[in-house]
């Protein structure tokens with residue numbers, strides 16, 4: 001798949017086959033994470049891929065969406081708001097850094113034929129507890145990982161004129 005095919009193929013997948021994720025695909029995802037850019041190259045992230053059934057069940061309980069349990073693995077994206085770069089007024093930039101890193105991993109998974117779905121709609125304290133994560137780390141996003149069972153229709157997008165302008 002070329003880069004633009006990968007971009008167009010990525011969709012949020014909410015139905016999964018039970019087949020396990022091959023190690024080769026995990027290796028590609030890890031390599032894609034390693035080359036992600038971050039402010040001052042501080043790389044304030046750490047990623048886990050959870051296949052442990054007990055921890056998966058705790059993550060699913062913390063999220064609340066039953067469909068997540070179908071996936072054979074769950075990506076857990078951690079950010080560190082102490083080691084990340086901060087804006088001059090002191091605001092941590094970890095959400096941007098982690099977002100870029102997560103999308104690298106998501107696109108690599110897509111290129112490997114795997115499905116993902118960004119998930120942030122959970123209570124962070126509960127998700128940190130479910131994954132044994134402690135401050136200054138926290139779970140900034142999770143995603144199911146596995147082979148898609150159902151691929152939905154592409155979601156509509158805003159018109160290009162509205163979202164992308166060249167100012168000369």
Ligand SMILES: Cc1cc2nc3c(=O)[nH]c(=O)nc-3n(C[C@H](O)[C@H](O)[C@H](O)COP(=O)(O)O)c2cc1C
Nearest residue numbers: 010011012013014117118119120121122141154155
């Ligand atoms: C930062 C972020 C958080 C999201 N959180 C959730 C979530 O908690 N639950 C969920 O089902 N989808 C979540 N999504 C998926 C979006 O709903 C989805 O990306 C959007 O509707 C566009 O659809 P597509 O990904 O299939 O193109 C999230 C996406 C992003 C980028």
